[in-house]
Amino acid sequence: MSDDKTLRQDLADRLAVDGHLRSPQWRQAVLDTPRHEFLRGGYFRRVDGGGPTGWEPVMPEDPAWLPAAYADDSLVTQIAGAIAPGDIQGRILRAPTSSSTMPGLVVRMLEELRVDDGMRVLEIGTGAGYSTALLCHRLGDDLVTSVEVDEEVSTRARIALGTTGHVPHLIVGDGLAGVPEGGPYDRIVTTCGILDVPPAWLAQTRPGGQILATVCGWMYSSELARLTVDDDGAAHGRLLGGQVSFMLARPHLPPPLGVLPDLASGDERETALGPDALDDWTARFVAQLAAPRAQRVRISSDGGEPDDVILDVGAGSWVVLHRDGGRWIVRQGGPDRLWDGIEDHVDRWRRDGAPDLDRFRITVTPDTRTITWPN
Known part of the structure; x- marks a missing residue:
């Protein structure tokens, strides 16, 4: 067995023990999908010191690269909206803007998506493309559409997906607008945090279909929500708990603080x-x-x-x-x-007893979002 196949087997076993990987279909997808192919351009390793957080590139020739590809960790693949690992040497002190999400979270979300054969899925945020590949393995390329706002990120994912034998529908555009020409979808799944569920997602999900999205605010507590869309175009569901966290969708990023008000007044x-x-x-x-x-x-x-x-x-x-x-x-x-x-x-x-987030309910219409807890 090759090194990467052994690492895939080990990864699948760990994800099963941790409770993320539960079904044979998704287990086979993990076993058959080489995550390292989606990291051929390298990744950024975090470097902590006395000052701001730094990031340094790790390329495929580094002995740490292949084992890291099969660790249950998120790996940063882009900094400052444009910089890939191969673009620099040394350290960079800017914020991450794209990553390959930790496999445990990817698999947990795919299990929570509750797909069946023949379902049509829209993924918001192609990223490195690993989760897209798992969806293609489970459903078939023709049933998977993935949209990515960053053209360079999408291009790298397209190449990696082709290397692993997959040709889904890849779109470069604003994921918050969805992809209407591919709908209606049975499932929409997001790999970014959002402040509000866009009306376009409701409109592009068939009645009875589901949306799996991470709802967030600018104090950065976020949770995974599963919503079922009804005949009237509203959606109802609950939070799933587990402290799920993603980078925010770029249009939902907070504004700069700018000039501060007079904090001594008030x-x-x-x-x-x-x-x-x-x-x-x-x-x-x-x-x-x-x-x-x-x-x-x-x-x-x-x-x-x-x-x-x-x-x-x-x-x-x-x-x-x-x-x-x-x-x-x-x-x-x-x-x-x-x-x-x-x-x-x-x-x-x-x-009301400080209920956990997995007891919270969420309702979304094209105009409103309401989250409540039991009392």
């Missing part, structure tokens, strides 16, 4: 809810329901201990939280009182 009061509450994944998700377009940062205004700051750049609203002895003090400004809404949501969630 109205002050004591609050029983401190910013440390938002260190909890579920509490932060609940807070995002009140302020989905707010960003959380730490800022020092006078060179002292930094304060927790929450900013909604678009609305112009802001929050500063700081300690005063044993009390938390909140100062708020702008047209909305962000912390009032966050405090109310988190308090109600706690009074």
Whole structure:
């Protein structure tokens, strides 16, 4: 058995033990799909030091490259929207913009997709193409459409897919608009985080079909949601739990903070809810329901201990939280009182027993998104 086949076998066994890989069809897809072919252009390895996070390229000639391709890890394949591993030597201090998602998450999502033979699937975010290949193996190339916003990323995926014998329908474009000419689809699955489910996805999913998407906010707590589309074009479902995280769809990325407002102004009061509450994944998700377009940062205004700051750049609203002895003090400004809404949501969630996210329900229409929890 070749080295990569042994590594594929080992990967499938690990994913099964971890509970991600449950069905024989997807197991065979993992065994037959060489993930390393989707990383021929290399990947970026994270380098932590005393300053900002750096990234350095790892190319196929590196002994670490092949084993890493079969680790259950996400591997960054693009930096700053344009830079591939082969483009540089040394380190780069920019943000990742594309990756090959960890196989455990890929397989879990494909299992959660609940596909049957003959189903037509739209994938939002081709990325490196590994998940696309698994879909092709399970359903056949003609039933798989995948859309990618970045032309260079799509081209690399097309080459890798061809190398592994697959020719699905690959589209370069805005995944939030879907691909209407290929619909209606039985399933839509996304490999990026989104703030809201686009109306185009609802329109392009047949009644009774399902959408599997990761819903998020700008405080970066996100969860996988499975929605079933009804005859009226709305969709209903639940969150699946498990703290699923993806890079946000590029049109849904937060805006730059820009020029900060005068954080010394505003109205002050004591609050029983401190910013440390938002260190909890579920509490932060609940807070995002009140302020989905707010960003959380730490800022020092006078060179002292930094304060927790929450900013909604678009609305112009802001929050500063700081300690005063044993009390938390909140100062708020702008047209909305962000912390009032966050405090109310988190308090109600706690009074209702702090249910886990896999008990939350979600309803989406072309105009609204509602997420609730049991009480």
